[in-house]
Amino acid sequence: MQETVFASIYKEIFPFWEAISDADREYICQNSYHIAYPKGKNIHNGSECSGVIFVRSGSLRLYMMSDEGKDITLYRLHKGDLCMLSASCVLETITFEVLVDAELDSQCCVVDGPAFAAVSKRNPDIRIFALETALSRFSDVMWVMQQILFMSMDKRLAIFLSDESARTGSDTISLTHGQIARYIGSAREVVSRMLKYFAGEGIVEVSRGGVTILDKKRLRELAL
Amino acid sequence: MQETVFASIYKEIFPFWEAISDADREYICQNSYHIAYPKGKNIHNGSECSGVIFVRSGSLRLYMMSDEGKDITLYRLHKGDLCMLSASCVLETITFEVLVDAELDSQCCVVDGPAFAAVSKRNPDIRIFALETALSRFSDVMWVMQQILFMSMDKRLAIFLSDESARTGSDTISLTHGQIARYIGSAREVVSRMLKYFAGEGIVEVSRGGVTILDKKRLRELAL
Numbered sequence: 001m002q003e004t005v006f007a008s009i010y011k012e013i014f015p016f017w018e019a020i021s022d023a024d025r026e027y028i029c030q031n032s033y034h035i036a037y038p039k040g041k042n043i044h045n046g047s048e049c050s051g052v053i054f055v056r057s058g059s060l061r062l063y064m065m066s067d068e069g070k071d072i073t074l075y076r077l078h079k080g081d082l083c084m085l086s087a088s089c090v091l092e093t094i095t096f097e098v099l100v101d102a103e104l105d106s107q108c109c110v111v112d113g114p115a116f117a118a119v120s121k122r123n124p125d126i127r128i129f130a131l132e133t134a135l136s137r138f139s140d141v142m143w144v145m146q147q148i149l150f151m152s153m154d155k156r157l158a159i160f161l162s163d164e165s166a167r168t169g170s171d172t173i174s175l176t177h178g179q180i181a182r183y184i185g186s187a188r189e190v191v192s193r194m195l196k197y198f199a200g201e202g203i204v205e206v207s208r209g210g211v212t213i214l215d216k217k218r219l220r221e222l223a224l
Numbered sequence: 225m226q227e228t229v230f231a232s233i234y235k236e237i238f239p240f241w242e243a244i245s246d247a248d249r250e251y252i253c254q255n256s257y258h259i260a261y262p263k264g265k266n267i268h269n270g271s272e273c274s275g276v277i278f279v280r281s282g283s284l285r286l287y288m289m290s291d292e293g294k295d296i297t298l299y300r301l302h303k304g305d306l307c308m309l310s311a312s313c314v315l316e317t318i319t320f321e322v323l324v325d326a327e328l329d330s331q332c333c334v335v336d337g338p339a340f341a342a343v344s345k346r347n348p349d350i351r352i353f354a355l356e357t358a359l360s361r362f363s364d365v366m367w368v369m370q371q372i373l374f375m376s377m378d379k380r381l382a383i384f385l386s387d388e389s390a391r392t393g394s395d396t397i398s399l400t401h402g403q404i405a406r407y408i409g410s411a412r413e414v415v416s417r418m419l420k421y422f423a424g425e426g427i428v429e430v431s432r433g434g435v436t437i438l439d440k441k442r443l444r445e446l447a448l
Contacts, residue, residue, distance in 0.1 A: 093362075094362065124351075128352060128355065139317065139319040
């Protein structure tokens with residue numbers, strides 16, 4: 001009973017689930033499917049309506065790409081997260097193009113885009129949920145933008161980590177986030193969040209003992 | 225009859241106006257006010273809930289600012305536009321801070337933020353309208369981000385000069401290099417250097433009064 005499986009998942013993740021009709025619940029389940037994306041697979045490309053993707057395991061990466069092939073990570077989705085920007089037919093006001101890749105082997109379940117759009121048209125609660133989910137990512141994207149544009153915080157942190165590693169002759173920088181923040185003239189919260197961003201990119205690993213550099217080449221590129 | 229004036233404005237701009245109760249319409253009008261902002265006035269700063277601002281004349285600029293005072297224009301609002309990001313209490317998922325200045329003398333009418341939030345809680349149509357209005361700006365901001373992060377500076381400057389010339393209907397852009405830099409999210413030195421390069425190529429002429437476009441065709445080619 002595939003549909004029972006979907007219903008039990010959706011009951012957990014969709015706050016509107018109990019408020020909509022039996023027929024709409026059934027319709028959503030009938031237009032859902034399970035899918036396994038292998039690591040590295042491109043799942044969504046640009047403005048097509050790939051559907052609403054729920055991550056059951058693994059990790060997806062949302063990013064933008066320039067004509068020259070340069071890309072910038074906007075944010076990642078992990079277990080329990082929902083990807084709404086991949087359902088452009090639900091969100092007519094979104095006109096920019098994002099790409100989504102599976103960053104790890106990922107198990108997902110997907111509600112078909114046009115089907116989700118159809119039920120959201122007749123249920124304001126679903127529409128509000130979809131809009132709020134999409135809008136909440138706006139803040140994440142603005143954060144990335146602010147860091148990269150204003151502070152060159154990625155650059156400053158990369159320079160500091162490179163220099164410190166060269167100075168001590170070790171790949172591990174044994175400093176707290178607060179100490180690093182003081183060195184580069186920033187706030188602890190900002191450093192922690194940027195280190196998390198670096199870790200997500202596979203550039204460093206953050207542990208109790210400090211920060212370990214995993215990818216010197218990319219760190220050096222960021223520091224340029 | 226102030227309230228009649230507001231009602232006639234809101235009838236035009238709020239698609240939900242006829243669908244809500246008389247009491248809610250009255251409540252919105254009672255919590256509205258007219259205001260004239262002089263050119264240069266800061267209207268909204270950060271995360272306070274300034275309200276929903278409707279531009280009746282003039283122009284508002286939304287921007288982000290770094291700790292060092294560098295700013296980046298996200299978008300502008302003109303006659304007939306509505307500013308929703310200034311009503312952070314309506315949009316709980318928005319956690320970043322924007323600033324809004326009057327760029328020209330501007331006549332606006334404002335619905336008090338908490339009042340708008342209150343009616344939007346009991347009217348899904350209002351909530352959907354607020355979310356869609358905010359989300360539609362997400363695309364504008366992503367466009368700016370793409371311009372700044374991905375595009376080369378010559379292209380950015382060429383686009384700005386072309387757009388500004390088209391907007392004002394004049395070949396001369398009467399702005400300082402510092403002002404242009406702020407508009408395109410760059411540094412004054414970078415803009416000056418690029419303008420010198422453009423001047424060397426015979427594309428523009430730089431004078432005390434500003435920048436005059438000499439070769440529109442090449443400028444347009446650069447902007448492609």
